[in-house]
Amino acid sequence: MGKRILAGTHFMNGDEACAEGAVAAGCSLFAGYPITPQSEIAERISVRLPQVGGVFIQMEDEISSLAAVLGGAWGGAKAMTATSGPGFSLMMENLGLGLMTETPCVLINIQRGGPSTGLPTLVGQGDMMQARWGSHGDYAVIALCPSSPQESFELTVDAFNLAEIYRLPVLVMSDEVVGHMYERVDIDPDKIKIVERKKPSLPPGEFLLYKPGPNLVPEGMPSFGDGYKVHVTGLTHDERGYPIIDAATQHQNVVRLRDKIYKNIDDIVRVEETATEDADVVIVTYGISARTSLGALNMARDKGLKVGMLRLITVWPFPEAIVKAMAQRVAGFVVPEINLGQIVLEVDRVVRGDTIVRSVPHAGGDIHDPRVILEAIEEVLAHAS
Amino acid sequence: MATAVTKRWKTKLGFLFIQEDECKGCNFCIEFCPKKVLERSEQFNAKGYYPPIVIDAEACVNCTFCELVCPDFAIWSEKLSPETVREGDNHG
Amino acid sequence: MPAKSRALPTPDLLTDVRHPMEKYLRMDRLPHIWCSGCGLGTALSCFTYALDELGLTDADLGVVSGIGCTGRAAGYLNLDSYHTTHGRAIAFATGLALARPEKKVVVISGDGDLFAIGGNHFIHAARRNINMTVLCVNNFNYGMTGGQFGPTTPIGQKGTTAPYGNFENPFNLPYLAASSGAVYVARWTSLDARRVKEAMMEAIQRPGFSFVEIISPCPTNYGRRNRIGDGLDELRYYQENTVIRHGSDPKHADLGPGKEITVGCFVDEPRPTYLELYNELVVKKNQF
Numbered sequence: 001m002g003k004r005i006l007a008g009t010h011f012m013n014g015d016e017a018c019a020e021g022a023v024a025a026g027c028s029l030f031a032g033y034p035i036t037p038q039s040e041i042a043e044r045i046s047v048r049l050p051q052v053g054g055v056f057i058q059m060e061d062e063i064s065s066l067a068a069v070l071g072g073a074w075g076g077a078k079a080m081t082a083t084s085g086p087g088f089s090l091m092m093e094n095l096g097l098g099l100m101t102e103t104p105c106v107l108i109n110i111q112r113g114g115p116s117t118g119l120p121t122l123v124g125q126g127d128m129m130q131a132r133w134g135s136h137g138d139y140a141v142i143a144l145c146p147s148s149p150q151e152s153f154e155l156t157v158d159a160f161n162l163a164e165i166y167r168l169p170v171l172v173m174s175d176e177v178v179g180h181m182y183e184r185v186d187i188d189p190d191k192i193k194i195v196e197r198k199k200p201s202l203p204p205g206e207f208l209l210y211k212p213g214p215n216l217v218p219e220g221m222p223s224f225g226d227g228y229k230v231h232v233t234g235l236t237h238d239e240r241g242y243p244i245i246d247a248a249t250q251h252q253n254v255v256r257l258r259d260k261i262y263k264n265i266d267d268i269v270r271v272e273e274t275a276t277e278d279a280d281v282v283i284v285t286y287g288i289s290a291r292t293s294l295g296a297l298n299m300a301r302d303k304g305l306k307v308g309m310l311r312l313i314t315v316w317p318f319p320e321a322i323v324k325a326m327a328q329r330v331a332g333f334v335v336p337e338i339n340l341g342q343i344v345l346e347v348d349r350v351v352r353g354d355t356i357v358r359s360v361p362h363a364g365g366d367i368h369d370p371r372v373i374l375e376a377i378e379e380v381l382a383h384a385s
Numbered sequence: 386m387a388t389a390v391t392k393r394w395k396t397k398l399g400f401l402f403i404q405e406d407e408c409k410g411c412n413f414c415i416e417f418c419p420k421k422v423l424e425r426s427e428q429f430n431a432k433g434y435y436p437p438i439v440i441d442a443e444a445c446v447n448c449t450f451c452e453l454v455c456p457d458f459a460i461w462s463e464k465l466s467p468e469t470v471r472e473g474d475n476h477g
Numbered sequence: 478m479p480a481k482s483r484a485l486p487t488p489d490l491l492t493d494v495r496h497p498m499e500k501y502l503r504m505d506r507l508p509h510i511w512c513s514g515c516g517l518g519t520a521l522s523c524f525t526y527a528l529d530e531l532g533l534t535d536a537d538l539g540v541v542s543g544i545g546c547t548g549r550a551a552g553y554l555n556l557d558s559y560h561t562t563h564g565r566a567i568a569f570a571t572g573l574a575l576a577r578p579e580k581k582v583v584v585i586s587g588d589g590d591l592f593a594i595g596g597n598h599f600i601h602a603a604r605r606n607i608n609m610t611v612l613c614v615n616n617f618n619y620g621m622t623g624g625q626f627g628p629t630t631p632i633g634q635k636g637t638t639a640p641y642g643n644f645e646n647p648f649n650l651p652y653l654a655a656s657s658g659a660v661y662v663a664r665w666t667s668l669d670a671r672r673v674k675e676a677m678m679e680a681i682q683r684p685g686f687s688f689v690e691i692i693s694p695c696p697t698n699y700g701r702r703n704r705i706g707d708g709l710d711e712l713r714y715y716q717e718n719t720v721i722r723h724g725s726d727p728k729h730a731d732l733g734p735g736k737e738i739t740v741g742c743f744v745d746e747p748r749p750t751y752l753e754l755y756n757e758l759v760v761k762k763n764q765f
Contacts, residue, residue, distance in 0.1 A: 002765060029576055050759045055575045055752075060601040064568030067561065067598075071541070071569035074559060075576025097562050224539050224557045224573055225580050231503070231552060233560035242506060243552060243560070392488035402494065409513035412709050417668065417716075434513065442486040453526055453670035456518020457508060458496045 002051025005192060010185045014152040014178040015040035015082075017185050018108050019048060021156025022080050024192055027106075028054040029077040031068035033061055033087060036120040037176040038110040041082040062087035066094040066107065066169075073098075073105045074232060076197065076223030078160055082108035084176075085118060088127055089134070095169055096135035097234045099257060102210065102218055104163035104197070106156065108172040110179040111287075113364035123176040124364035125287055126339035131171050132316050138254050140261035142268060143171040143316035145286040149183045155313070161195040162268065166260060167217050173315065175338070177288040177367055197221060204228045209241040216260035261317050270313040271322055275301070279308030280331045280384070281377050284323065284347050286312040288367055289336045296336075296373035307377055318346045324354075331384035332356030334376040336368050356380050396445040399465040403437060407459035410434030414451035414460055420444040423451070498525035503555050510549060514700075514708020516667030516693025520614045521550055523670055523691075524585070527677035538581040538681070541570040543590035546620040546695075547613075550585040564594030567602045570609050578608065578752050581681055588615040589627040592648055596628070603657035605751045606685040612677065613688070614667075615650060616695035624698030631733045635702045651727035651743045654688040661687035662727060662744035666715040667694065669740060676742065685750040692738060 005024045012020070019041045022030070030049055032042045046056040054077075059065040065081045072079035083091060088109045098105060113119025114126045127134075131143045142162050146152040152174060159170040200207045200220030204227050213219040222228035235243035236250045261268065274297065276282055281300075283293045290311040300307035310326065312319060327333070332355050335344035344359040351357050360376045362368055394401045401422070408430055415423045415437050422445040426438040437460065439445070445462070452461035496502075502525065511517045528538070535556040542551035544563035551558035561569040566584045574582040584591075591599055591613050602609065618636050619625040626636025629650060630643045654662045661683040663676040673691055680687035694700055694711030705711050715738060722730075723741040730739040749757070759765075 029572060031572060050755075050763065051765045053765075055755065057571070057575060057751075059568065059571070060597050063565060064571070064598050064601070067565040067568035068572035068575070070561075071559070071572025071574075072576040073572070074557075075573045077572075077576040079572065079576070093562050094565065097565075224577050225536060227536060229535050229555055229557060231558050231560070233552065234562055235560065242503075389492075391491045391494035393491055393494070394486055394488045402496075403488075404494075404496070407508065409508075411514045411707075413519070413668075413712060416709055417712070439486055439488065440483065449526075450670060453523055453674055454519050454668070455522060456511065456515060458498060458502070458518075458522060461496055461498075463497075 001053060004052050005189045006187050007189050008187060011182055012149050012185045013040060013180050013182045014149040014174055015110060016044045017149040017152035018156045019044035021153040023048045023052060025157040025160035026078045026194055027080050029072035029079040030056045031059050031065045032081045033059055033065050035084045035087045037112055037179050038082045038084045041108060062090040066091045069105045070094060070098050070103045073103045074224055080106040084110050084112045085114040085127055092134045098169035099139045100234050101232045102167040104167050105169045106159045106163055107169050111175040119365045122365040123288060123338055123367060125175050125337050126364060128315060128342045131173055138258060140258045141171055141316050143173045144313060145173050145315050146178055147287055147290045149185050152178060153185055157192055164195045164197055175287050208239040211239045212256060215264055216256055265317050268314060268317060269319045271319050272311040272313060274309040276308030276310060278306050280306045281380050282326055282330050282333055283309040284333050284335045285337060286315050289338060292368045292370050293336055293373055295370035299370060299374050300377050315343060320350045323347055323350045327351040327354040330355055332358060332380035334358045334360050334373060334380060336360035336373050338362045338364055356383060394439045394442040396442050396447055398447045400463045401439060401445050403460045405436040406431040407457045408434055408436035409457050411456060413454045418451055419448060420446060501525040501528055501555050503553055506553055509553050511546060512697045514694060514696040517546055517614055519667040519670055520691045520693060521553060523674040524677055527674045531678055531681060538583060541566045541582060541584045543586040543595060545587040545590045547585060547587035548590060564590055567595060567598040571602055571607050574608050582609040584609060584611045588613060588629040589619045593628045600657040603654060603659045603686045606658060606660060606748050607751045608685055610680045610687045614691045614693045616693045616699055618695060618699040620695045620698050624702055633734050649731040650690045651730045655727045655744045659688045659744060660685040660746055660748050663742040664690040665740050666692040666719055666738060668712045668715045685748055
């Protein structure tokens with residue numbers, strides 16, 4: 001039997017690091033479909049899962065890939081799929097099924113230029129709002145954004161843990177550059193924390209599949225064959241899991257699915273602040289755009305401009321409190337992202353005019369030129385003075 | 386289903402049971418019973434359907450076709466082992 | 478002779494007597510929603526008797542359903558049951574089967590769910606010989622959504638979206654299942670209840686991808702719009718037009734106006750399952 005955790009220092013790209021993160025986290029089922037720029041995840045995990053007693057299956061499309069992951073999860077497996085824009089769009093309905101049935105699993109999106117076939121081999125970050133609103137109806141998601149292969153490994157492990165803790169599909173929203181760039185990846189088993197699948201503490205008959213615990217998350221998830229005769233349905237359902245088609249059950253069901261994320265937001269949200277203590281302008285960004293923003297930050301600091309960066313590691317749920325607080329003490333925010341302005345809308349919504357919010361858009365196919373970010377910073381400073 | 390009244394008829398080899406209020410009047414059992422044991426009752430049930438009624442219990446051979454084809458779990462049979470059959474009798 | 482005037486046998490009147498298949502049913506969710514005369518209750522009943530005769534419980538087997546009238550079947554069964562998205566039951570079941578290879582996964586769904594939106598998953602799961610049994614109740618239309626025609630609606634027959642009669646060539650399900658690689662393929666009508674139960678038993682016992690089609694009346698939509706009459710009339714039609722041809726070439730089991738309904742077991746040939754091949758050619762071969 002092979003080792004799940006490849007302890008040591010490696011030179012990997014972000015895709016491979018995601019695959020290693022999944023295997024380290026205990027993933028025992030991967031169901032996916034080839035798509036650039038994600039394929040290296042599937043390729044690597046197809047090598048690794050058989051070594052650790054897991055199963056890799058290449059399904060017939062992305063719809064069935066996520067459906068098989070959800071089925072695997074209810075079979076007791078830690079399950080994952082990975083895709084890119086077009087596949088991500090196909091997965092939307094079953095993402096909703098995973099959210100409604102509170103099924104723990106991981107969905108990695110190595111974003112590429114869109115819309116449509118777009119730029120299969122080139123970078124984009126244009127699926128961020130789709131991650132939040134792509135499926136139909138009201139729900140809440142957790143989306144993590146790695147900025148390096150090292151973080152691709154770590155956040156994939158975290159995604160599996162968050163999925164088990166909050167009982168939902170967790171999204172890892174990476175992008176083509178992070179996915180294809182090679183960097184050093186240190187894997188230290190002592191630093192890896194694994195959250196195992198929680199089984200029900202109550203026996204069948206007393207146990208209610210969707211009775212929420214104090215943190216609004218159902219306590220314990222029986223697997224297929226455990227004797228709990230579960231009923232899992234995408235229909236609005238009560239605490240037993242039985243479909244109940246009325247507004248009262250809908251309210252109870254849907255509000256809890258939202259609140260179990262937003263009432264626990266402080267435990268979920270993670271950001272990284274760089275030089276924000278004295279910053280007049282703060283760059284709010286995520287993923288690969290944080291790497292280019294660091295270049296802009298350094299150039300600005302060299303010019304004596306007090307600039308900091310707030311890197312969103314969890315983009316969803318959006319770190320509202322942190323951004324709102326920071327808005328009270330800065331002249332403005334610049335928001336570089338490789339789309340025509342998506343997360344900037346969240347910054348704007350939260351800041352509500354307390355300070356300047358300046359989008360630094362990019363249509364896709366390349367990362368920002370740091371000087372463009374610098375110009376935006378200088379613009380904001382000029383405007384603010 | 387459990388608290389509803391169940392009618393039980395003695396047959397040559399055991400019993401035939403009907404929970405009239407479960408029936409939705411599809412008549413599958415009546416039409417296709419190989420021994421013509423059943424007929425439509427003249428009283429309708431709680432749902433307003435006419436359930437089957439046993440007109441010839443002796444003819445029933447507990448072949449279980451009615452319970453398999455019944456869409457509403459309203460009719461079923463129980464075959465007793467040969468020894469116990471002799472003790473039972475019929476009120477008919 | 479009218480029933481009333483003959484000496485009718487007098488039944489005992491009992492209370493708290495339970496139907497023998499109650500152990501397989503979520504009693505708190507019955508009676509079910511299916512119309513009077515629909516064949517779905519028959520299919521559900523046959524399934525419970527099949528499990529009973531095989532002595533199977535929720536420790537051995539679970540059910541996955543899609544969306545549609547048949548899709549509600551999972552919700553009535555007192556087993557691990559999963560009611561998934563339209564067309565994706567087989568894909569969900571694939572994951573379930575791979576995660577718990579020692580259990581049997583049964584997909585119970587309808588003609589629209591399995592062969593229109595779900596067709597791609599059906600042919601691939603069969604090709605891969607994933608260990609699951611697919612029970613398709615084929616009532617030739619989308620009943621739940623009001624009677625639209627579907628991928629199996631015979632030519633000339635009406636649906637709410639085929640007001641002038643369907644002109645699309647329908648699937649021949651046994652032929653499709655056989656050609657996709659299913660190791661067991663059978664078709665019966667819901668009138669052949671005993672054989673439906675037996676085919677279900679056989680299908681469940683076969684390792685790999687097994688398929689049973691149960692032709693069933695849909696009086697409220699398909700039957701009414703095509704002047705077939707009620708469920709009973711449709712069963713009478715089956716009785717008069719059904720021909721049993723075990724082992725015959727499923728290519729000739731197509732349905733259509735004026736054609737016989739060919740039923741029987743068309744395919745029963747074992748083949749290594751997906752996981753058997755995976756363990757043999759991937760895991761063992763590389764000594765993992």
